[in-house]
Each structure stands twice: as C-alpha cells, then as structure tokens.
Amino acid sequence: MSTLTIENVSRRNFLQGVAGLTLGFCLPALAAPAAAGKAATAASFEPNAFLRIGSDNSVTVIAKHLEMGQGTYTGLGTLLAEELDADWNTVRIEGAPADASRYNNLFWGPAQGTGGSTAMANSWDQLRQAGASARAMLVSAAAKRWQVPAAEIAVRDGIVSHPPSKRSLRFGELAADAAREAVPAKVTLKAPQDFRLVGKHAPRKDSAEKTNGRAIFTQDIRLPGMLVAVVAHPPRFGATVKSFDAGAAKRVKGVVDVVRIPSGVAVLAADTWSAKKGRDALTVDWDESRAFKLGSDEILARYREMAQQPGLVAHQAGDTDQAFAAAARVVKAGYDFPYLAHAAMEPMNCVIRLGAEGCEVWNGEQLHTGDQHQLAGIFGLKPEQVKINMLYAGGSFGRRASTQSDYVVEAAQIVKASGGKAPIKLVWLREDDMRAGYYRPLFHHALEAALDANGKLTGWRHRLVGQSILMGSPFEAMMVKNGIDAVSVEGAANLPYAIPNMRVDLHTPTDIAVPVLWWRSVGSSHTAYSTEVFLDRVAKAAGKDPLSLRLELLGDKPRHSAVLRLAAAKAGWGTPLKPGAPGTRRGRGVAVHESFHSYVAQVAEVTVAADGSLKVDRVVCAVDCGIAINPDNVRAQVEGAVGFALSAALHGEITLKQGAVVQGNFDGYPLLRIDQMPRVEVHILPSTAKPTGIGEPGVPPLAPAVANAIGAATGTYPGRLPFSSAELRA
Amino acid sequence: MIQLNVNGKLHAVDVAPDTPLLWVLRDTLGLTGTKYGCGQALCGACTVHVDDAPLRSCATPVSAVAGRKIATIENADRSRVGKAVQDAWRKLDVVQCGYCQSGQIMSAIALLSQNRKPTDADIDTALGGNLCRCATYVRIRAAVHLAAKSLA
Numbered sequence: 001m002s003t004l005t006i007e008n009v010s011r012r013n014f015l016q017g018v019a020g021l022t023l024g025f026c027l028p029a030l031a032a033p034a035a036a037g038k039a040a041t042a043a044s045f046e047p048n049a050f051l052r053i054g055s056d057n058s059v060t061v062i063a064k065h066l067e068m069g070q071g072t073y074t075g076l077g078t079l080l081a082e083e084l085d086a087d088w089n090t091v092r093i094e095g096a097p098a099d100a101s102r103y104n105n106l107f108w109g110p111a112q113g114t115g116g117s118t119a120m121a122n123s124w125d126q127l128r129q130a131g132a133s134a135r136a137m138l139v140s141a142a143a144k145r146w147q148v149p150a151a152e153i154a155v156r157d158g159i160v161s162h163p164p165s166k167r168s169l170r171f172g173e174l175a176a177d178a179a180r181e182a183v184p185a186k187v188t189l190k191a192p193q194d195f196r197l198v199g200k201h202a203p204r205k206d207s208a209e210k211t212n213g214r215a216i217f218t219q220d221i222r223l224p225g226m227l228v229a230v231v232a233h234p235p236r237f238g239a240t241v242k243s244f245d246a247g248a249a250k251r252v253k254g255v256v257d258v259v260r261i262p263s264g265v266a267v268l269a270a271d272t273w274s275a276k277k278g279r280d281a282l283t284v285d286w287d288e289s290r291a292f293k294l295g296s297d298e299i300l301a302r303y304r305e306m307a308q309q310p311g312l313v314a315h316q317a318g319d320t321d322q323a324f325a326a327a328a329r330v331v332k333a334g335y336d337f338p339y340l341a342h343a344a345m346e347p348m349n350c351v352i353r354l355g356a357e358g359c360e361v362w363n364g365e366q367l368h369t370g371d372q373h374q375l376a377g378i379f380g381l382k383p384e385q386v387k388i389n390m391l392y393a394g395g396s397f398g399r400r401a402s403t404q405s406d407y408v409v410e411a412a413q414i415v416k417a418s419g420g421k422a423p424i425k426l427v428w429l430r431e432d433d434m435r436a437g438y439y440r441p442l443f444h445h446a447l448e449a450a451l452d453a454n455g456k457l458t459g460w461r462h463r464l465v466g467q468s469i470l471m472g473s474p475f476e477a478m479m480v481k482n483g484i485d486a487v488s489v490e491g492a493a494n495l496p497y498a499i500p501n502m503r504v505d506l507h508t509p510t511d512i513a514v515p516v517l518w519w520r521s522v523g524s525s526h527t528a529y530s531t532e533v534f535l536d537r538v539a540k541a542a543g544k545d546p547l548s549l550r551l552e553l554l555g556d557k558p559r560h561s562a563v564l565r566l567a568a569a570k571a572g573w574g575t576p577l578k579p580g581a582p583g584t585r586r587g588r589g590v591a592v593h594e595s596f597h598s599y600v601a602q603v604a605e606v607t608v609a610a611d612g613s614l615k616v617d618r619v620v621c622a623v624d625c626g627i628a629i630n631p632d633n634v635r636a637q638v639e640g641a642v643g644f645a646l647s648a649a650l651h652g653e654i655t656l657k658q659g660a661v662v663q664g665n666f667d668g669y670p671l672l673r674i675d676q677m678p679r680v681e682v683h684i685l686p687s688t689a690k691p692t693g694i695g696e697p698g699v700p701p702l703a704p705a706v707a708n709a710i711g712a713a714t715g716t717y718p719g720r721l722p723f724s725s726a727e728l729r730a
Numbered sequence: 731m732i733q734l735n736v737n738g739k740l741h742a743v744d745v746a747p748d749t750p751l752l753w754v755l756r757d758t759l760g761l762t763g764t765k766y767g768c769g770q771a772l773c774g775a776c777t778v779h780v781d782d783a784p785l786r787s788c789a790t791p792v793s794a795v796a797g798r799k800i801a802t803i804e805n806a807d808r809s810r811v812g813k814a815v816q817d818a819w820r821k822l823d824v825v826q827c828g829y830c831q832s833g834q835i836m837s838a839i840a841l842l843s844q845n846r847k848p849t850d851a852d853i854d855t856a857l858g859g860n861l862c863r864c865a866t867y868v869r870i871r872a873a874v875h876l877a878a879k880s881l882a
C-alpha cells in the first residue's frame with residue numbers, strides 16, 4: 001500500500017484569515033451553478049482534496065466518483081467519516097470537479113473516471129487515510145489547546161474529548177486550530193472490529209433530495225441566457241447531412257437558431273418544447289452513401305457463418321482436439337445476444353458554457369478526463385481549462401462513459417457552431433437516446449463440450465463473435481492485446497471451472513458500423529449466460545445435478561464455491577418446489593459468476609405457463625464482494641441488478657432494419673415493471689478481504705439462473721436473449 | 731396567457747397551448763422535480779396530480795389543465811400522506827439514481843390517498859406505469875406498505 005501525501009492547503013490559507021480545516025482546495029457547491037465561478041479556479045493544483053470541515057461543524061466529503069444510483073457518494077463518505085470519527089448525520093457529500101491530478105481513479109493511472117465497479121475498491125485506502133489524517137490533526141490541535149498528551153484524547157461522532165479532564169470540543173470548534181497542524185506523515189487505520197460505519201448501516205446521503213424533487217440532474221440545469229438544443233440525427237449510422245431547410249423550424253415560436261453540426265442539425269430555442277417542435281419541423285436531406293445498411297438478422301447470420309471458422313485464441317489449456325477426438329459424447333449449443341440500449345431514465349444531455357477563460361460543463365459523466373480532452377480539442381483549450389461540474393446522473397449503466405464522448409462532443413459542437421454566444425443545454429429526447437447507438441454489442445457464441453464414457457467433462461470449446469468495444473477507443477492500448485479485446489471474452493476466457501482441455505477463441509468483425517459500448521457488467525452480460533446455461537446442458541447430458549457439477553469443477557475456487565453453497569442453502573436447493581397453478585410448470589436454476597473481482601451466485605425460481613409466458617417468482621442471491629462497506633447498499637445494488645438483468649432477459653432487444661434502429665421509446669423497448677419484479681433475497685458472505693465492486697456483479701448470473709430454471713421446468717434451455725415465449729410453449 | 735394553479739400558487743404563463751404541462755412546469759416555472767423520461771406517457775417519470783388524480787404531464791397539453799388544481803413533487807410534504815410516503819422512502823433508502831422517484835412517489839401518494847391498505851395487486855396497478863431503470867421495485871413495494879402502516 002502506498003502512503004499518500006496529503007497537503008494541508010488551509011494551513012496556507014489560515015494566514016489569510018480563512019477559518020476551517022481543509023485538506024486540499026475546495027470548491028463551492030457544484031450543484032449551484034451560479035456559485036461556481038471564479039473562486040473555483042483560484043487554486044486547483046492540490047492533491048487529495050477530499051474533506052472540508054467548517055467552523056459550523058459541517059463535514060463535507062468531496063466525492064471523486066459519479067453518483068448514478070450505485071450509492072457511491074454514500075460509500076465514499078462512509079470511508080472518510082469512519083476514520084475521521086465524524087457524526088454521520090453531519091456529513092454531506094459534494095461532487096469533485098474534473099481534475100485528474102487530484103481525483104484520478106487510482107486503478108486507472110492518470111485518469112479520473114467512474115466505471116468497472118472500482119469506486120470503493122480504489123478509494124478504500126485513499127479516503128480512509130484522508131479521514132485518519134484529518135482526525136490526527138484535530139487530535140493534535142486539541143492536545144495543544146488543553147495541554148494534554150494526544151494519547152489521552154478520544155474522538156467519536158464529531159466530538160473530540162479528553163476524558164480524564166472531562167473536556168470536549170466539537171470538530172467545528174477545533175477546525176481553525178487543526179488547520180495549522182502539519183499533516184501527519186503516517187497514520188494508523190482502524191482494525192475492522194473498531195469500525196462504526198463500515199459494515200454497519202449508514203443511510204444514503206441522497207435519499208432526502210431524491211424524494212422531494214430537489215436533487216439536481218443535468219436535465220434540471222438552467223443558466224442565464226441558456227438555449228436548449230434538440231438535434232435531428234441521421235436515420236442510419238454513418239449518414240451525414242446533405243442539405244437542410246430550416247425555414248419551418250425557424251418559424252416556430254421560441255426557436256432562436258438552427259445550426260449544422262457534424263452529427264446532424266441542431267435547433268436552438270429558449271425552451272425544450274420549442275426546440276423539439278423546431279427539430280420536428282426541419283427538413284433534412286441525408287447523404288446515406290456511406291451509411292451502414294445491414295439489419296440485425298443479417299449481422300447475426302454473418303456471425304454464425306464466421307463461427308464456423310477458428311478465431312483468435314483468447315485462452316488455451318491442454319489439448320482440446322485430442323479431448324474431442326476421444327470423447328464418448330459431445331454436447332453443442334449456440335447462443336445469440338441482441339444489441340441492448342442502456343436506456344437510463346434520464347436521456348443523455350449536457351450543458352456547456354464557453355467563456356473567456358475556458359469552458360464550463362454541467363453534466364453527470366463517468367469519464368471526466370477523456371471528456372476534458374475531447375472538449376479541449378474542439379475549443380482549442382488546454383484540458384484544465386475545461387471545468388466540469390459533476391451532477392447526479394439519472395442512471396447510466398455505462399452510457400455516460402462513452403469512449404468517444406459522443407453526446408458531450410455533440411453539445412460542444414453546437415456551442416461552437418452557434419458561435420459560443422449562449423450556454424447550451426443539449427437535450428436528447430427518448431428517441432434520440434435510444435437510436436444513438438453505443439449499444440451492448442450483438443454477439444453469437446458457439447460452445448462444445450466433450451464428455452468421456454463416465455460423463456466427466458474433458459473438453460470445452462467456446463467461440464465468440466462480436467464487435468469490440470475498445471478497438472479505436474482511448475482504452476485500446478491498455479486492454480486490447482494481440483487482437484483480443486479483453487472485455488469481449490471476460491467471463492469466458494477466465495472460466496473458473498477445472499476442465500483439463502479448453503480453448504476459447506474470438507472473431508471481432510470490424511465492418512459493422514454500429515457504435516458499441518460497455519453496458520452494466522460489459523462482457524459478462526453475455527459470457528455468463530452462454531457458459532452457465534451451457535454448463536446446465538452438460539450436467540443434464542452427464543446426468544448430474546447442476547449444483548454438484550459446479551462444486552465439483554470449482555475445486556480450487558473457494559470464493560465461487562462459497563457463494564454457490566450459500567445461495568443454494570438459502571434457496572432450499574434440492575427440496576421440491578411448490579407446484580404452480582394447473583397447467584403451469586415450475587423450475588429452479590442456479591448460476592454463479594465472478595465479475596469485477598466480486599462473486600455472485602443466484603438461484604431463480606420460475607413458473608412457465610402453457611402459453612410460454614414466464615414469471616420469475618423468487619431470486620436468492622449470495623454475494624462475496626470483500627468487506628461490504630454498506631451492506632444495505634450491497635443488497636440494494638443486487639436487487640436492482642436482478643431487475644435490470646431480468647428486464648434485458650425478458651424484453652431487451654434493439655433491432656436494426658437495413659441499418660435503421662427500429663425501437664425508439666419504451667413501447668418498442670419495454671423495461672421491467674413492478675409486477676414483473678421477483679422477490680429478491682440477498683445474502684452477503686462475511687469477509688475481511690478488500691472491498692470489490694458491487695454496481696455490476698449482480699447482473700451476470702441472473703439470466704442464466706432464470707434460463708436454467710426454465711430448463712428445469714420445461715426441458716428447453718433458451719438459446720437466445722431475450723427469451724421468446726414461442727420457444728417455451730407447452 | 732394561460733392561468734395555472736400549481737401547488738396552491740396562481741401563475742399566468744405565456745406558452746403555446748399545445749405545450750405539455752411537463753415543460754411548462756420545468757422550463758417556465760422552474761419546478762424541475764417533475765422529470766422527462768419518454769414524452770409519450772410510457773414511463774411515469776412526469777407524474778403530477780391534477781385535481782388529486784395522477785396524470786402524465788408529458789402527454790397533457792397545458793391548455794387542458796388551465797385553472798385546475800395541479801400538485802407536483804415539490805408539494806408532496808404538505809400532506810400527511812405525502813409526508814408518510816417520503817418518510818417511508820427515506821427509511822428504506824428506496825432511491826438509486828432517483829430520476830424516476832418523483833413519479834413513483836406521486837403515484838404512491840395518489841394510491842394511498844384513495845386506498846389506505848393497498849394489496850400487492852393494488853400497488854402493481856397503481857405503480858405499473860412507473861418505470862424504474864434501476865429496478866428499485868422491491869423497495870418501492872415495501873415502502874408503500876410501510877407508508878400505509880404509518881398512516882393506519
């Protein structure tokens with residue numbers, strides 16, 4: 001573990017009469033755009049600026065990660081407050097500005113960003129150290145004030161006390177003194193048994209403002225003189241504007257300007273509705289000569305064709321050819337996965353204002369540093385002149401981590417094309433959002449298993465065909481090796497099962513122009529399905545219980561085995577299910593998957609009606625994510641992940657017809673509703689390991705667990721997602 | 731000029747009569763708690779109360795609600811039911827991203843104002859049109875029951 005240097009900026013400021021202890025420089029509240037101005041850029045080169053204690057006893061934790069629902073603000077605050085021994089009720093959280101020199105993701109080198117379920121894991125030491133340092137400074141300030149040894153001083157719930165003399169002071173009363181203390185070179189962190197917040201119940205910090213309408217999202221920003229932009233986008237990927245007629249659009253009351261940008265034609269108006277009416281009144285002639293014109297059926301047919309030939313090897317062990325040649329029995333299956341839209345409830349949007357000193361952005365985004373560079377390029381600025389005010393995101397699931405900064409760039413292009421005269425809020429309507437691409441890529445998988453005469457699994461071949469998310473992105477150098485995009489094969493190339501002969505290979509078509517992106521759990525959103533459903537097919541062929549087979553093959557994987565055992569025990573694996581209504585068939589299925597260094601097993605119970613309609617009744621989850629910083633949030637994330645994954649398994653599909661996206665709104669792309677939500681139980685494995693991700697790992701096992709339950713009920717193991725009720729008819 | 735009665739305050743707004751109530755609330759009156767999710771009455775994010783009944787403001791032309799009693803999430807804590815619902819939501823930490831929750835809460839308040847002891851089926855009917863992409867449904871259901879209990 002590296003020791004951090006935390007510079008006490010307020011020590012310098014103290015001489016100028018600034019009261020309060022600040023580790024690093026702090027910004028005024030970012031949610032109040034009017035307040036964010038000059039002061040915010042005054043001193044912005046201090047590392048590790050995570051905490052501000054006010055003389056009013058307020059404790060403000062600066063969160064470097066985007067809060068998009070996953071509970072990261074609460075989690076980050078918990079880490080710091082734990083070591084500070086703050087009173088949780090007085091802690092408030094503030095979004096950090098974009099500044100990778102202070103707020104980089106420690107797992108991503110010099111880049112600031114939120115993703116890959118890394119927020120807690122990379123902040124675990126950093127924020128606890130920040131809290132412990134501040135605590136030590138408060139203690140040493142109190143020791144001086146009272147003329148007592150520091151060792152006699154106690155801190156609890158925001159109060160520093162000297163029990164022998166019964167004296168005590170609140171944080172705020174010591175803040176000014178503490179600001180004059182040197183930052184300790186070394187601090188000792190608490191032992192887990194001394195935790196008062198970590199692993200206990202710390203209520204979410206955003207519950208109040210998200211239940212009274214006061215939470216501010218990008219969509220809610222209104223700056224003086226701001227115009228709202230709604231854009232006409234081409235009907236196909238790769239098409240461009242040939243010409244357009246803005247006459248009718250300009251006659252719409254409220255419309256101020258119509259500008260051409262690289263990605264279409266933008267209508268600028270005083271308000272959203274006028275901008276939309278103006279956009280709808282545009283006539284645009286598109287140049288589709290270089291547009292992508294294949295349909296999803298054709299893409300899939302091509303992928304199946306490609307799967308006939310070997311691809312680039314992503315993982316190899318033993319001698320697969322020999323194993324298959326010697327097999328007593330071979331099991332084969334193919335799996336198809338559609339394009340999926342993230343469909344966050346808040347469609348993409350972005351506010352940008354260009355000023356004399358740079359540009360200022362209001363947005364919820366996952367890749368701050370990448371977006372800063374993109375915008376700097378467009379405006380001819382230095383990246384540090386791009387100031388980003390981080391707001392809550394109304395969901396993201398990866399969409400606000402665009403590797404090409406697509407919608408952020410679009411907003412900037414509008415600002416540029418309109419001469420930077422007015423601040424612009426780019427608003428994507430639902431249809432714009434759903435048709436803009438950056439989907440979870442469509443994939444085809446082909447699997448084969450070799451069984452010997454005793455039903456033992458001796459060989460495994462897994463071939464994947466699908467577009468790369470990372471090729472051509474800034475992440476390519478880091479995560480594409482020898483033509484293999486790591487996220488195309490994650491979950492498949494590192495299959496946990498002990499199979500002596502294995503080969504996993506990959507085809508990456510490069511002539512499909514549909515933009516693709518990470519979608520909550522990335523590669524595992526399809527690899528967990530194909531591997532775990534196929535394993536049940538193997539179990540069936542070998543006459544083995546799916547749970548026993550997994551445990552047998554997981555001999556050297558204790559964490560996988562432990563969550564499997566826990567989920568199975570809690571679900572009553574092996575006990576008979578209560579029969580459903582007459583004519584229905586019921587089944588129970590299990591799946592386990594590791595993603596983002598967390599382990600999740602799920603057991604699903606389903607009822608399949610004679611007409612093939614499906615009800616998922618109950619999902620029992622067991623989770624090992626290391627130390628659960630906030631167990632209630634771990635449960636919440638897994639509950640949500642179950643619903644998110646079930647939504648995709650039941651309904652999720654973006655289809656292309658001659659290159660045009662068919663679905664535009666929630667009628668064509670339905671999301672899970674409350675009546676389809678199963679009962680969910682989440683059991684957390686006690687752990688002393690470092691915390692790992694929880695935003696995503698609940699997603700991958702759900703669809704395979706449900707499919708395996710369907711298989712148990714009907715004998716049919718669905719070969720495609722979303723499930724088709726035609727396939728499940730009695 | 732269209733006369734609106736929002737959260738007990740009267741406003742005269744100068745907007746095209748076909749403008750959906752949603753955008754008048756958000757862009758003209760600055761009441762941004764009511765959210766845009768689909769614009770087609772498909773998601774419930776924009777749910778408000780008109781004469782105490784839940785309504786999708788994105789699909790309601792402002793001219794249709796002139797003079798009627800409109801209530802938004804910003805007003806929720808002014809009623810006993812509204813307070814009970816918000817308290818239950820906070821107690822159970824229902825929210826994740828939060829973007830759908832104004833609509834969820836407005837639907838829940840409307841339900842509990844009519845029905846103090848809703849069954850799961852009643853909840854499914856009343857909140858079935860409120861999508862939550864974060865799928866907080868387990869807790870939404872529990873929070874409606876908790877609010878009902880606290881009102882009993």
Ligand code: FES
Nearest residue numbers: 767768771774788
């Ligand atoms: S925005 Fe009105 S129902 Fe979706």
Ligand code: FES
Nearest residue numbers: 827828862863864
């Ligand atoms: S809390 Fe995110 S959409 Fe409901």
